[in-house]
Amino acid sequence: MDEENRNKPLVNIKNLKKHFIKKPSFLGKTLLKQKKTVLKAVDGVDLDIHQGETIGLVGESGCGKTTFGRTIVNLYKPTSGNITYKGINIRDIKEENMKTFRQAVQIIFQNPYSSLNPRKTVGDILSVPLKNRGITDKTEREVKIGKLLNRVGLAPRHISSYPHQFSGGQRQRIGIARALAVQPEFIVADEPVSALDVSVQAQIINLLQELQEEYNLTYLFIAHDLSVIHYVSDRVAVMYLGKVVEIAETNELFNNSLHPYTKALLSAIPTVDRKKRQDRIILEGTVPTPVDIPSGCRFKTRCFMKKDKICDVEEPKFIDIGNGHKVACHLYR
Amino acid sequence: MLNVKNLKTIFPTDRGIVKAVDGVDFSLKHGEIVGLVGESGSGKSMTMLSILRLVPPPGRVDNGEIIFEGKNLGDASPREMMRIRGKEIAMIFQDPMTTLNPVFKIGEQIRESMRIHGLFKENEVFFRDLFKKKQKAKEYNRAIELMKEVGIPAPHLRYNDYPHQFSGGMQQRALIAIALACEPKLLLADEPTTALDVTIQAQILELLKKVNKIHRTSIILVTHDLAVAAEFCHEIAVMYAGKIVERGPVDKVIENPKHPYTKGLLASIPKITKVKKKIKAIPGNVPDLAGLDKTGCAFFDRCDEVVPRCKEVEIPMEEVRPGEFVRCIHYTSKGVRASG
Numbered sequence: 001m002d003e004e005n006r007n008k009p010l011v012n013i014k015n016l017k018k019h020f021i022k023k024p025s026f027l028g029k030t031l032l033k034q035k036k037t038v039l040k041a042v043d044g045v046d047l048d049i050h051q052g053e054t055i056g057l058v059g060e061s062g063c064g065k066t067t068f069g070r071t072i073v074n075l076y077k078p079t080s081g082n083i084t085y086k087g088i089n090i091r092d093i094k095e096e097n098m099k100t101f102r103q104a105v106q107i108i109f110q111n112p113y114s115s116l117n118p119r120k121t122v123g124d125i126l127s128v129p130l131k132n133r134g135i136t137d138k139t140e141r142e143v144k145i146g147k148l149l150n151r152v153g154l155a156p157r158h159i160s161s162y163p164h165q166f167s168g169g170q171r172q173r174i175g176i177a178r179a180l181a182v183q184p185e186f187i188v189a190d191e192p193v194s195a196l197d198v199s200v201q202a203q204i205i206n207l208l209q210e211l212q213e214e215y216n217l218t219y220l221f222i223a224h225d226l227s228v229i230h231y232v233s234d235r236v237a238v239m240y241l242g243k244v245v246e247i248a249e250t251n252e253l254f255n256n257s258l259h260p261y262t263k264a265l266l267s268a269i270p271t272v273d274r275k276k277r278q279d280r281i282i283l284e285g286t287v288p289t290p291v292d293i294p295s296g297c298r299f300k301t302r303c304f305m306k307k308d309k310i311c312d313v314e315e316p317k318f319i320d321i322g323n324g325h326k327v328a329c330h331l332y333r
Numbered sequence: 334m335l336n337v338k339n340l341k342t343i344f345p346t347d348r349g350i351v352k353a354v355d356g357v358d359f360s361l362k363h364g365e366i367v368g369l370v371g372e373s374g375s376g377k378s379m380t381m382l383s384i385l386r387l388v389p390p391p392g393r394v395d396n397g398e399i400i401f402e403g404k405n406l407g408d409a410s411p412r413e414m415m416r417i418r419g420k421e422i423a424m425i426f427q428d429p430m431t432t433l434n435p436v437f438k439i440g441e442q443i444r445e446s447m448r449i450h451g452l453f454k455e456n457e458v459f460f461r462d463l464f465k466k467k468q469k470a471k472e473y474n475r476a477i478e479l480m481k482e483v484g485i486p487a488p489h490l491r492y493n494d495y496p497h498q499f500s501g502g503m504q505q506r507a508l509i510a511i512a513l514a515c516e517p518k519l520l521l522a523d524e525p526t527t528a529l530d531v532t533i534q535a536q537i538l539e540l541l542k543k544v545n546k547i548h549r550t551s552i553i554l555v556t557h558d559l560a561v562a563a564e565f566c567h568e569i570a571v572m573y574a575g576k577i578v579e580r581g582p583v584d585k586v587i588e589n590p591k592h593p594y595t596k597g598l599l600a601s602i603p604k605i606t607k608v609k610k611k612i613k614a615i616p617g618n619v620p621d622l623a624g625l626d627k628t629g630c631a632f633f634d635r636c637d638e639v640v641p642r643c644k645e646v647e648i649p650m651e652e653v654r655p656g657e658f659v660r661c662i663h664y665t666s667k668g669v670r671a672s673g
Binding site for chain 1: 372373500501502503530531532533534535536538539557558559560561563564565587597598599600601602603604605607609611612613614615616618619635
């Protein structure tokens with residue numbers, strides 16, 4: 001990779017917001033004086049993703065990881081903010097050119113049981129993206145499907161099987177093959193292994209890494225399992241209540257975490273290694289609802305290092321403290 | 334205190350008999366925590382349900398003894414079992430959202446088992462209504478006390494909440510409160526933290542540890558997460574395809590695993606170290622119990638130390654060192670491991 005490409009991110013995300021608005025019904029509005037509620041799933045995320053790297057995105061359930069991933073691949077329209085892919089703002093892509101974008105950017109879903117149509121054979125499922133790529137010849141498609149299946153560790157004879165005939169790990173392989181079929185550059189992997197057994201999980205992670213090397217793929221790897229994130233990522237972003245609170249190179253983040261939330265998250269990982277076990281920081285309470293985000297710092301309700309009044313009043317800025325290690329906390333300013 | 338011997342639970346299906354639990358032996362002392370580790374379909378949950386005699390039909394316990402405090406639960410009448418369930422042995426299920434009844438208040442659900450087991454029942458039959466009020470008040474106080482103990486904030490207010498008003502972690506706490514209501518001697522926890530986030534998981538495990546320490550409650554923790562078991566338990570039993578393949582004190586099993594499956598499981602967990610080592614996956618999938626061949630080791634097709642005899646002979650559980658058991662051909666007394 002030359003110097004110019006390194007500096008130019010593949011995906012550039014600026015102040016991305018995705019809010020879901022729930023309007024009250026007519027009766028609720030007139031009789032009960034209900035107001036509309038706004039669920040701020042993603043609430044201002046800045047992120048650069050470079051060619052060929054894997055960004056890990058961690059956070060607890062309900063912190064907006066999945067919404068963020070789906071917004072990037074344009075499955076949700078962002079409320080505000082900009083996503084630029086290779087210098088082109090996604091908003092400016094015309095409907096007729098959307099296909100090119102959708103082929104360059106793919107997503108692997110979390111649940112291999114619900115993301116495959118149970119009434120279609122593997123051949124049907126994998127034909128759709130190939131047709132979209134403009135391969136109209138049936139025999140050519142079948143050859144391609146055979147190759148794809150081989151690549152993800154299944155056999156070409158599986159082409160006429162239905163999803164229910166496969167185990168969870170095999171289904172995830174089909175999902176990966178479907179994403180690969182259009183020769184994408186950037187893949188959002190939304191918790192691709194969390195529904196799988198440990199021994200199978202390792203197979204899928206290794207497969208994803210091999211594919212990355214082979215096709216020079218860029219991944220946004222969403223997961224809640226920190227040891228998986230550590231294993232696959234070059235950089236890790238920690239998300240809390242719709243915002244990235246800390247981002248750094250993987251080893252830097254795991255050895256020198258700054259944000260109290262990251263610290264607590266890291267200390268909560270159970271490990272098999274007895275020597276590695278540290279004093280656990282037990283966070284109190286749970287994540288507040290994204291409908292009613294606390295004022296000031298959004299982590300203040302659970303923070304064990306809360307400084308002073310400033311945490312209540314001012315939202316911390318996302319600042320770079322060197323080497324691309326960024327953190328949003330009043331302790332570091 | 335609990336002694337399970339050669340437990341077998343079977344499900345007759347149209348594809349033949351499925352041996353969900355196939356000859357499980359283990360024992361548990363007072364105040365001890367045992368971890369039952371394995372992948373989905375390995376028979377962990379079925380073992381728990383068999384102990385409580387709650388195996389859903391057409392499944393049934395086919396063989397084996399479950400001796401709890403000197404009493405064989407296999408011989409107990411349904412009435413006796415009802416007295417044991419919830420009072421002597423309590424269970425925490427995996428998914429709190431589906432375990433709690435959505436139409437009853439949390440507090441009432443905590444009170445329920447005290448009422449059923451007559452924890453505060455007065456002996457007098459006359460003027461029962463008079464005593465009922467007193468009993469109810471006692472139960473209410475105990476429920477509040479329990480909610481406080483498991484860390485539900487503002488218990489007086491939360492008593493009247495319904496399950497959907499609780500978060501996942503809080504629901505799990507409520508379940509633990511229900512399980513603890515009658516101060517059981519044995520707690521069966523079936524994947525209590527699987528549905529929860531890491532920070533909440535840490536809270537719940539801490540709480541269970543506290544319960545174990547204060548009440549000296551024995552706990553059987555069922556989990557697929559070897560790391561959770563490693564931190565939490567005194568002893569670990571690793572299950573594969575209905576059989577325990579390795580059992581022993583936690584440090585021995587984790588630091589010096591003997592069975593190839595345990596080794597494989599440990600190698601497939603990514604570890605957080607400075608230098609990333611490639612993780613080694615176990616090839617293949619968890620076997621389908623219905624299609625499983627009867628004789629030999631069920632792990633043979635995924636094992637990297639397989640020898641032809643694995644499939645030919647029934648492999649017994651062997652005590653390698655006092656307290657450490659392995660079910661592998663390389664450790665049977667006749668063929669003690671020749672290499673490495």
